[in-house]
Amino acid sequence: DAGITQSPRYKITETGRQVTLMCHQTWSHSYMFWYRQDLGHGLRLIYYSAAADITDKGEVPDGYVVSRSKTENFPLTLESATRSQTSVYFCASSISGRGTDTQYFGPGTRLTVL
């Protein structure tokens, strides 16, 4: 049971480049989430998706783009990376968005923008 996977696990890029982080889940969960984790800020929600083709902004969406054409995949794109986007990115999924459903997290992608 693979669960939820993220790729790449580590990425170094340069300012201005486009970067896509991948997230894949095998549970057929309806909801998927993208968070970033920074020292002093904890986990902050970037975007989430309730189903294929349905996405919504979280707390810190600026500079990021998401899409969800298939239930199992939820890629996060940084269209023009900035140094402030250096962070650890976590993808999560839950059965539904009722609020009482547990969110399960992937292993994370450590992104460095030079």
Added chain:
Amino acid sequence: EDQVTQSPEALRLQEGESSSLNCSYTVSGLRGLFWYRQDPGKGPEFLFTLYSAGEEKEKERLKATLTKKESFLHITAPKPEDSATYLCAVIGSGYSTLTFGKGTMLLVSP
């Protein structure tokens, strides 16, 4: 706006020395409070969900409790393998998203 404050930021214990971590929250209509454990370089791992004041849940050396304003994660006779960052998160009425605290980093020395 939902808010979660965890204390202390860091806690160092000797093996076997019991203690508690605190999670204070402000939320409109609590629907659930979640505790996660996060090891270095890994994603958060789910521990507990609490739904209403007075509720308690246990798992091995961990016990989570909930009041109307805060939650405690009690660690009884901790072992070095309990060393991790513990995260608290809440979700309020009308939302589908969690609000996380900044976490408590626990170090248990042998």
